[in-house]
Amino acid sequence: MSTIGKALSLLDTLSRLGKDVGLTDIARLCSLDKATARRFLVELEKHGFVEQDPDSRRYRIGSAPVRLARIREARYPFLRVAVPFIRTLAESSAETVHLSEFSGGRLSTIHVEDPQRAHRIIVDVGSILPFHATASGLAFLAFCPSTEIDAALRKPLEKFTDHTVVDPQLVRGLLDETAARGFSISHQGLEAGVISAAAPVRAPDGRPIGCVAVAAPLSRTTKTAIYEFGAQAIAAADGISEKYYGSERLTGTSPKTRRRD
Amino acid sequence: MSTIGKALSLLDTLSRLGKDVGLTDIARLCSLDKATARRFLVELEKHGFVEQDPDSRRYRIGSAPVRLARIREARYPFLRVAVPFIRTLAESSAETVHLSEFSGGRLSTIHVEDPQRAHRIIVDVGSILPFHATASGLAFLAFCPSTEIDAALRKPLEKFTDHTVVDPQLVRGLLDETAARGFSISHQGLEAGVISAAAPVRAPDGRPIGCVAVAAPLSRTTKTAIYEFGAQAIAAADGISEKYYGSERLTGTSPKTRRRD
């Protein structure tokens, strides 16, 4: 792997830790030599991507990503566009609705709206959604080119609950259903007692960029209800896509047709 | 320079461009070979830091920084803490107030509040503030260790207006005044017709992390008024610092005394 890749992985690892971390720890977590890790950290710090606490000498994510994110969001305000849709859906469904975005080969949660109820599903912003075990993951994969499906299913599939589908062939079955239906259903795939439905937000060329998902306690959710959530997720996802890519991108001649080529 | 540094500089360059940019252009702008630039871009794209438009094949900032920024801001919500102070100050002063943050060796604008008036100063979010020619830069440097002042003044100082102070010795004089007064004044240092006052937001160890600045049209601003703005900027900056570093950091034994060691 390239040096840049290693350094960015370090940054990624650092971002997943809930607290500041010392040199030795981060070197171990990234399987890097202490000297190497240090050189990376110094270099990243020079550019503001990490910062070192002057007292504890531990490292944390710096403020440079905040600047980049502002620029990115100013020009491509995905969240600004998407959040109103998510909020509306959370109100109408009265269940937790979350939005994910594909970035760096993974699907991660970027926004969550909780309904005003005591009993609801908790989803954390920043959490990573496994492709085979979540409604969002399935919805995303189902609309990807088959090469990417193959790549995702080649890796070992973790079994999170008794209900997690880990057989690649069975997952392909779920993907086919999802593609036909337009939304995915995850029946306790990641956590027991939780059912969810998700639909992909797609770029004009058909490629998914993220997902809208509704997550509800299994105990109070009928089959009719989850199909309704799925339909609403599709509406929200399409609404986001239309508003996000809006007028500018429609000038291109990119076909709307591609689904699984 | 290390490979990581070059790649992060490329990212930085990309972020300063107002639009998507092609391979050849970015290689030229970063003084890199085309092949090198491409390898960097591919590597950065793998991790979501840049993305390539599938149609135009041009590159832009990706969504990974957005994820990192969310994590950073969730744990250190500098903007969330600071914005109310900036807003209050903008209202009470009836002038443009902006907040800057030190990151990657530079001071960049991260928030701006405009007053409700027709005639006011415009400051862009994301703009870089030169140390010697802006109130924010002077306020920042004045409270830095002298080694960093030396480093900043060793570089050639650009003359932005007829009033820009570019003699290192004279700049040092301004810094001394600033340190004594607690806030800086920039008299048309960056733009003609603009006067501003700024105060540093400081970490518990005394090190500045950014600045609060009030910018007003010179024509309507008396000496009394600019001193009042300075005092208010100090109050806002201290308020932000106290709220930002609040309870957690006060456990340490870091001295409040350091100013220019």
Added chain:
DNA sequence: GCTTATGGTTCATTATTTGAACCGCAGCTT
């Protein structure tokens, strides 16, 4: 005062980065 952590540094060895020249393609000119 010894042991064992930590963060940080050194420098000969090693693996990666580098870039001139290259390809194929699309748009433009003649």
Added chain:
DNA sequence: AAGCTGCGGTTCAAATAATGAACCATAAGC
């Protein structure tokens, strides 16, 4: 249509930068 030009992208020997075992200094624990 032939030829030119600029684009994104690729190749491989040469040059350079990354690497990591061993090291130091310091602090905490026993």
